[in-house]
Amino acid sequence: xxxxxxxxxxxxxxxxxxxxxxxxxxxxxxxxxxxxxxxxxxxxxxxxxxxxxxxxxxxxxxxxxxxxxxxxxxxxxxxxxxxxxxxxxxxxxxxxxxxxxxxxxxxxxxxxxxxxxxxxxx
Amino acid sequence: xxxxxxxxxxxxxxxxxxxxxxxxxxxxxxxxxxxxxxxxxxxxxxxxxxxxxxxxxxxxxxxxxxxxxxxxxxxxxxxxxxxxxxxxxxxxxxxxxxxxxxxxxxxxxxxxxxxxxxxxxxxxxxxxxxxxxxxxxxxxxxxxxxxxxxxxxxxxxxxxxxxxxxxxxxxxxxxxxxxxxxxxxxxxxxxxxxxxxxxxxxxxxxxxxxxxxxxxxxxxxxxxxxxxxxxxxxxxxxxxxxxxxxxxxxxxxxxxxxxxxxxxxxxxxxxxxxxxxxxxxxxxxxxxxxxxxxxxxxxxxxxxxxxxxxxxxxxxxxxx
Numbered sequence: 001x002x003x004x005x006x007x008x009x010x011x012x013x014x015x016x017x018x019x020x021x022x023x024x025x026x027x028x029x030x031x032x033x034x035x036x037x038x039x040x041x042x043x044x045x046x047x048x049x050x051x052x053x054x055x056x057x058x059x060x061x062x063x064x065x066x067x068x069x070x071x072x073x074x075x076x077x078x079x080x081x082x083x084x085x086x087x088x089x090x091x092x093x094x095x096x097x098x099x100x101x102x103x104x105x106x107x108x109x110x111x112x113x114x115x116x117x118x119x120x121x122x
Numbered sequence: 123x124x125x126x127x128x129x130x131x132x133x134x135x136x137x138x139x140x141x142x143x144x145x146x147x148x149x150x151x152x153x154x155x156x157x158x159x160x161x162x163x164x165x166x167x168x169x170x171x172x173x174x175x176x177x178x179x180x181x182x183x184x185x186x187x188x189x190x191x192x193x194x195x196x197x198x199x200x201x202x203x204x205x206x207x208x209x210x211x212x213x214x215x216x217x218x219x220x221x222x223x224x225x226x227x228x229x230x231x232x233x234x235x236x237x238x239x240x241x242x243x244x245x246x247x248x249x250x251x252x253x254x255x256x257x258x259x260x261x262x263x264x265x266x267x268x269x270x271x272x273x274x275x276x277x278x279x280x281x282x283x284x285x286x287x288x289x290x291x292x293x294x295x296x297x298x299x300x301x302x303x304x305x306x307x308x309x310x311x312x313x314x315x316x317x318x319x320x321x322x323x324x325x326x327x328x329x330x331x332x333x334x335x336x337x338x339x340x341x342x343x344x345x346x347x348x349x350x351x352x353x354x355x356x357x358x359x360x361x362x363x364x365x366x367x368x369x370x371x372x373x374x375x376x377x378x379x380x381x382x383x384x385x386x387x388x389x390x391x392x393x394x395x396x397x398x399x400x401x402x403x404x405x406x407x408x409x410x411x412x413x414x415x416x417x418x419x420x421x422x423x424x425x426x427x428x429x430x431x432x433x434x435x436x437x438x439x440x441x442x
Contacts, residue, residue: 079384083344086379095378102384103351111384 003028005035010042011112013105018050025061032065036072043112044069047105049080059094066099075115077101079108139233139295141225141288150220153284159277160218166274167216169263170256177255178209184251191244212252215281228285232292242293249286253279305334313339315346321353322423324416328361336372343376347385353427355380356419360391370405377410386411386426390419 002024006013012035014028032044046062048054062078069076079102081089089095100115102108141149150156182205185191195201211231214224235245257275264271308330316324325343347355357373359365365373377387388411392400400407413419424431 078382081382083341083348083379083383086344086382087340087375089382090375090378096382101382103348107351107353107384 005031007035007039007041010040011109012036012039012041012044014044014046016046016048016051018052020051020058022057022061025058029061029065029068033068033072036069036074042074042116044074044076045105045108045112046076046078047080047108048078048085049082049104051080051085052082054081054085054089054094056092056094059089059092059096063096063099066096075100075112077108077112077115080104139229139291141222141229141291143222146222146225149284149287153280155220155277155280155284159280160220162274162277163216163281164218166260166263166278167213169260170213170216172263173256173259174209174212177212177252177259178205180255181208181248181251185248188244190241194238194240215278220281220284225288228288229292232289233296235289236293236296242290245289245293246286249282253282305332308332308335311335313342315342315350317350317352318420319424319427319429321351321427323347323350323352323355324358324420325355326358326361329363331362331365331369333368333372336369336376340372340376340379344379344383347380347383352385354386354388354423356388356390356416356423358390358416358419359396360393360416362391362393362396365396365399367403367405370400370403374405374407374410388413388419388422388426390414390416 003014003016003020005028006015012032014032016028020028035041036044044065046065048062051058066076066078077100078096081101100111102111182195182201186195195204214227232245253275256278260271260275261268264274311329313325313327316326318324323346325339327339331339343355343357346352373389377389380387389407390413392412392414411422413422
């Protein structure tokens, strides 16, 4: 099942579903890359609240999306990692190095504002 | 010693180790204890009954000759009672039917001795004395058929080792239960998660952290980050004496997991001992914010979340 991407102003919000396959993830990466360019987005939020398992491929793809979005001049934030998922991830050594994270969509939007606010002023 | 009243020893002693049919069969197979042994043992039942009195007397004479074991039989009434029990036990060895009821009885006997605090060394020593004493009696009874004496003795030895195995199991079981109970007690130590400003939590940890408690702490911490929408968490480890590699690594993982959930963790109150241990163990806390004490931790947390605390010029007078 592919992840829907919502456009909200200059921000793209992708909601990852629980049953995302590796192919869906790759497709999400491609679509996000295209959409960031097409809509001149400044931020991407990937909401993984519904994800109950994060394997190494998913973690690597998310890091890839983060790096890719940064190359395109925008910021991406991963939100909604569940407590169990978070702990399982660090045990597997999947720490999403370099990706900003936030508790949920609300906090993610605030964090995005803050990051972009400092970038704009400083 | 009054624990050994007949009523008590007949009733099950609370939770006692259980041995199943299959386990018993395995134990017998390992000792190569078969029908021939049962026949041999029931065959010497007459001899056992003939010598029971002397064997038991010798047995207690031996026990009473040593300080360690004498202490258990100070009361003559008690002594008489245990002698009777011992005789029953001794005769049971040659009465066949070495079934689950038999093992249950042996386990109960083992548990009674464990509760009394009889050391394993004395327990095994008693078995050894039994075997040597009975061997002498068998040779005497079968002086014309030494081969038969020897083979019945071997059968008896197998059965005795079965009993010894059961007895030691009761000791091991009791200790395991103690360890389990202590672990449960430690787990029940509450670790409160205290919200002290919006989005700020303090988690004071007191006492010993083992792997299990560390795991539990992590779960509790990560779910309270979610429940309180926490941005910064201060873990205060002033009350923690020691940290081993596993626990330290676990702590590092917890901090990383909290970051994945969008929260920053500050570790406060690292004692000089723990700091040294961490360095010696080569644990890298480089990416984790650590501060000396809780005050520094609170200040850092406030700074991170944009709080600015100032003292007013004229504090209001205390109402008390």
